Amino acid sequence: MTNRRIVLAAHPQGVPTPTDFRLEDTPVPVPQDGQVLLRTEWLSLDPYMRNLMEQVGPGYADPVPLGATMVGGTISRVVESRHPGFRAGDLVVGAAGWQEYALSDGSGLMPVGDLARPSLALGTLGMPGFTAYVGLLDIGMPQPGETVVVAAATGAVGSVVGQIAQIKGARVVGIAGGPDKCRYAVEELGFDACVDHRDPRFAGLLAAACPDGIDVYFENVGGAVFDAVQPLLNVNARVPVCGFISHYNGGVAEGPDRLAMWMATLLSKRIRMQGFIILDHYGTRFDAFRDDMAGWLAAGRIKVKEDVVDGLDNAPAAFIGLLQGRNFGKLVVRL
Amino acid sequence: MTNRRIVLAAHPQGVPTPTDFRLEDTPVPVPQDGQVLLRTEWLSLDPYMRNLMEQVGPGYADPVPLGATMVGGTISRVVESRHPGFRAGDLVVGAAGWQEYALSDGSGLMPVGDLARPSLALGTLGMPGFTAYVGLLDIGMPQPGETVVVAAATGAVGSVVGQIAQIKGARVVGIAGGPDKCRYAVEELGFDACVDHRDPRFAGLLAAACPDGIDVYFENVGGAVFDAVQPLLNVNARVPVCGFISHYNGGVAEGPDRLAMWMATLLSKRIRMQGFIILDHYGTRFDAFRDDMAGWLAAGRIKVKEDVVDGLDNAPAAFIGLLQGRNFGKLVVRL
Known part of the structure; x- marks a missing residue:
């Protein structure tokens, strides 16, 4: 029996390419006492994984070493159990990574429960949904009637941010790439508006869609979208920062230096901007999230x-x- | 009787020059019913005034029109009163601006009280001290044993930030311009260390003075100081932003674009950065401040x-x- 897995072959230069990954065959490992053998059924693909492909800086999660299996959240079936807490056949959420089989000592494994669609535990009921919940409610704190803007509006995090904001009584304006996604955000998700960031008139369209300014901007893309949002932010606006895809493939950005302008805005408008990493919040907020969601x-x-x-x-x-924004909805791999 | 006053003669290009101001003689105004005539005894000079010399952006205070008297906090003697709340001879804190005489309808005037040194009401017991108090305690929230870094460490705001931080049990590292100010911060104010930002080894010296990193950075200068602080910020650091003298004289800053790097830091270290304008906080926090101070x-x-x-x-x-940092302590003009 072989375990097929995908390892990190090279640190990407800018946008990752296929040769930064390598498919390998290795023997399926054998569980020892206290371990379970897992077979992956669903693998979650999420933007943060780009950060793990190189050292992004102190404070963040450890990067994946060259030659090691790519990290990732998974739904797995317990194939064999030598752990008293699990039985063969159990379906569990964990982080088995980009591979078919994995061993676990049970730490970090949670039962999927009776979900009709197990992959929900990787999306709306999992890490991305939890990211939306904590960032929007605990940092963004939208009030009824306020305007909330979220980019990547049809993605795993953004779609949940916008929908929770609506539940809380806010006016929601999405930003997405292309007319299909924008139509979906308005017609299916019920957002008040959605603006296509690929449209050359983007900044003006966003301003027109936010006649009362922006009270909460959920930052998950950065770059040109942030440039268009900045002048629309209201006094006492909140900017939770959960990521910025446009910078992940990075290098040094060319001038002018927009930090000075941003700090002038942050001061004159009394803005609160706060970064968060969802792993910090499971202990205190996950139960409330799961119940609400x-x-x-x-x-x-x-x-x-x-x-x-x-x-x-x-x-x-x-x-x-x-x-590159080519997905449409929460991206999952079915094995 | 003439009133000498200083008006805004021109919008400054970069650092203000003497010709941006003009000294004028005008008649001393005559109080009507409900008004008092004030004679200025002390005028406060503060960095925020640079912002009022041109339009800095929506959300901030209105700029001073060309030809109008420069705005400023003052200690004034009531010369003549046609207002039931004031008597000739009263000493009051207000905002009479850069001039010898002014009328007031009493709004915004507060009695100085029995201060041995009335000018304290423009500094440690006034707006700068209140700025330090709110920014440090309500946004910075220093905990015992944490490291607080404050720039302009011997100035009106910075010196109070550092001293309150010490009262709260934090370790305090100042940043100041020149060895005299640094010596004063350590020997007189009792800061744990103070680093000279004019020293070519500044970034390294700051790192050495903060062996456990920085938990609270009270931002009041920006520029190169912020660049040196950024890599030292700890996970969950707080950055209250009350100003940034280095940017006031502005124009567009040259690249590289440091905003992308800052947002990566803000995210990976879960930093909270929040702008505040002290005028917002008088209603809720001034009484507590005055009692504590x-x-x-x-x-x-x-x-x-x-x-x-x-x-x-x-x-x-x-x-x-x-x-330009040439003052040493809270700058006040005695008329």
Whole structure:
């Protein structure tokens, strides 16, 4: 029996390319006492993984070493258990990475429960949904009638940010790439407006869609979108920062130096900008999130869109597409 | 009787010059019913005034129109009162601006009280001290044993930030311009260290003075100081932003674009950065501040240093010097 896995072959220069990954065959490992053997059924692909492909700086998670299996959240079936807490056949959420089989000592594994769609535990009911919940509610703190703007509005995080903001009574303006995504955000998710960032008139369209300015900007893309948002921010605006895809593939950005301008805005408008990493919040907020989100899903108040890719072999190309906005909905790989 | 006043003669290009101001003689105004006539005894000079010399952007205070009297906090004697709340001879804190005489309808005037040194009401017991108090305690939230870094460490705001941080049990590292100010911060104010930002080894010296990193950076200067602080910020650091003298004289800053790097830091270290304008906080926090500060002053736990300039004529040159760090202590003009 072989375990197929995808390892980090090279640190990417800018946007990752297929040769930064390598598919390998290794023996399926054998569980020892206290361990379970897991077979991956679903693999989550998320933008933060780009950060793990090189050292992004102190404070962040450890990078994946060259030659090691790419890290990733998974839904796995317990194939064999030598752990008292699990039985063969159990379906669990964990972080088995980009591979077919993995060992676990049970730490970090949670039962999927009776979800009709197990992959929800990687999206709306998992890390991305939790990121939206904590960032929007604990940092963004939208009030009824305020305007919330979220980029990547049809993505795993952005779509949930916008829908929770609506539940809280805010006016929601999405930003997405292309007319199909914008139409989906308005017609299916019910956002008040959605602006296409590829449109050359983008900044003006965003301003027109936010006649009362912006009270909460959920920052997950950075770059030109942030430039267009900045002049529209209201006094006492809040800017939770959960990521910025446009910078991930980075290098040094060319001038002018926009930090000085941003700090002038932050001061004159009394803006609060706060970075957060969702791993910090599981201990205190995950139970509340799971209860709220399960209720909203059951009531049909949160809609879910998945972009399903079949086969581990296709994970690298799908991930590269994710960083370029080619996915439409939460990107998951079905093994 | 003539009223000598200093008006805005021109919008400055970069650092203000003496010709951006003009000394004028006008008649002393006559109070009507409900008004008092004030004679200025002390005029406060503060960095925010640079912002009022041109339109800095929406959200901030209205700029001073060309030809109008420069705005400023003052200690004034009531010369004549046709207002039931004031009597001739009263000493009041207000905002009479850069002039010898002014009318007031009483709004915004507060009695100085029995201060041995009335000018304290423009500094440690006034707006700059209140700025330090709100920014440090409400946004910075220093905990015992944490490291607090404050620039302009011997100035009106910075010296109070550092001393309150010490009262709260933090380790305090100042940044100041030149060895005299650094010596004063350590020997007189009792800061744990103070680093000279003019020293070519500045960034390394700051790192050495902060072996456990920085938990709170009180931002009041920006520029190269912020560049040196940024890599030293700890996870969950707080950055209250009350100003940035180095940017006031502005124009577009040259690249590289440091905003992308800063946002990466803000995210990976979960930093909270928040701008504030002290005028917003008088209603809710000034009483607590006045009580705490009066107690600390009486107990000798907060020390005060003033830089006194004599004569209204000298206000423009003193103000220009303030923006270049030539003052040593809270800058006030005695009329």
